[in-house]
Amino acid sequence: MSDKLTRVAIVNSDKCKPKKCRQECKKSCPVVRSGKLCIEVSPASRIAFLSESLCIGCGICPKKCPFGAITIINLPTNLETQVTHRYSANSFKLHRLPMPRPGNVLGLVGTNGIGKSTALKILSGKLKPNLGKYDNPPDWEDVIKYFRGSELQNYFTKLLEDDLKAIVKPQYVDQIPKAVRGPVKTVQGLIDAQSNMGNRDEVCDVLELNHIMDREINLLSGGELQRVAIVLALGMPADIYLIDEPSAYLDSEQRIIASRVIKRFIMHAKKTAFFVEHDFIMATYLADRVINLDVTFRRDPTNYRPRINKSNSQLDQEQKAGGNYFFLDDPEKSS
Numbered sequence: 001m002s003d004k005l006t007r008v009a010i011v012n013s014d015k016c017k018p019k020k021c022r023q024e025c026k027k028s029c030p031v032v033r034s035g036k037l038c039i040e041v042s043p044a045s046r047i048a049f050l051s052e053s054l055c056i057g058c059g060i061c062p063k064k065c066p067f068g069a070i071t072i073i074n075l076p077t078n079l080e081t082q083v084t085h086r087y088s089a090n091s092f093k094l095h096r097l098p099m100p101r102p103g104n105v106l107g108l109v110g111t112n113g114i115g116k117s118t119a120l121k122i123l124s125g126k127l128k129p130n131l132g133k134y135d136n137p138p139d140w141e142d143v144i145k146y147f148r149g150s151e152l153q154n155y156f157t158k159l160l161e162d163d164l165k166a167i168v169k170p171q172y173v174d175q176i177p178k179a180v181r182g183p184v185k186t187v188q189g190l191i192d193a194q195s196n197m198g199n200r201d202e203v204c205d206v207l208e209l210n211h212i213m214d215r216e217i218n219l220l221s222g223g224e225l226q227r228v229a230i231v232l233a234l235g236m237p238a239d240i241y242l243i244d245e246p247s248a249y250l251d252s253e254q255r256i257i258a259s260r261v262i263k264r265f266i267m268h269a270k271k272t273a274f275f276v277e278h279d280f281i282m283a284t285y286l287a288d289r290v291i292n293l294d295v296t297f298r299r300d301p302t303n304y305r306p307r308i309n310k311s312n313s314q315l316d317q318e319q320k321a322g323g324n325y326f327f328l329d330d331p332e333k334s335s
Contacts, residue, residue, distance in 0.1 A: 083132030195235025222249030
């Protein structure tokens with residue numbers, strides 16, 4: 001593999017505020033000083049634009065930006081031709097795509113904004129991968145040709161021909177009350193209308209939902225909505241279950257119970273499941289395989305639970321430099 005690197009320049013649109021800064025990124029860029037348009041921004045700009053082809057990866061602009069809006073990521077050049085999706089210029093790139101394996105539970109672990117939920121949307125068919133061509137996205141025929149010779153070609157073909165059904169447990173369960181329409185107002189009514197799970201009553205008992213069956217959906221807490229969402233997702237017939245952040249709003253005991261429910265269902269139904277998680281312990285407990293999306297972990301100094309480091313933080317860089325992606329040897333450094 002070539003040692004040459006290519007770069008992904010990411011500008012956070014929520015943090016970049018050209019009207020409130022002095023365009024430090026542009027003024028400090030050595031490529032701009034040499035006369036090339038590596039960074040284009042003015043006080044009238046909505047957001048700064050960084051040219052990835054001109055960027056030399058010096059790391060100056062991320063340090064100079066007063067709002068921390070810029071991230072430069074170095075990648076091996078062999079990934080440049082393996083872009084699955086990109087939303088816009090200077091946004092993250094999703095490279096490659098995890099492949100569902102029948103009867104397996106696969107976990108995706110990583111920090112926010114790294115592409116986990118995007119991968120689930122693509123696998124569910126709700127988002128067509130643009131192969132990085134955000135300004136001229138390909139049609140499905142070209143997408144399937146791109147994955148020709150891989151298992152994903154057959155997967156997407158079946159998905160488009162309705163020979164494969166995917167069910168998604170949504171990430172933002174707090175939006176469920178807004179999505180409920182019609183006469184259905186209670187937990188019982190919603191589950192009766194949408195869940196076909198054979199052992200539904202048993203699962204609801206294990207997830208501690210039976211005592212809230214008569215409660216209105218809009219009165220549920222975040223944890224209660226999460227458990228209802230799990231029952232609804234698993235109660236729908238499908239070939240693959242895509243479960244986004246099942247641990248959100250749940251305490252440690254509820255996370256273990258939810259993990260058992262999901263894993264037992266997938267095993268007995270002999271189905272396939274993908275899930276996105278931040279809780280590494282839950283991920284390893286629930287999954288047959290875990291894909292770590294280029295993140296590092298540190299040990300919490302109080303309870304020794306693994307925590308995901310912030311991307312490009314000092315700990316993240318130190319651990320990657322040492323090839324230690326999981327724990328620092330010295331717990332004191334993780335504080």
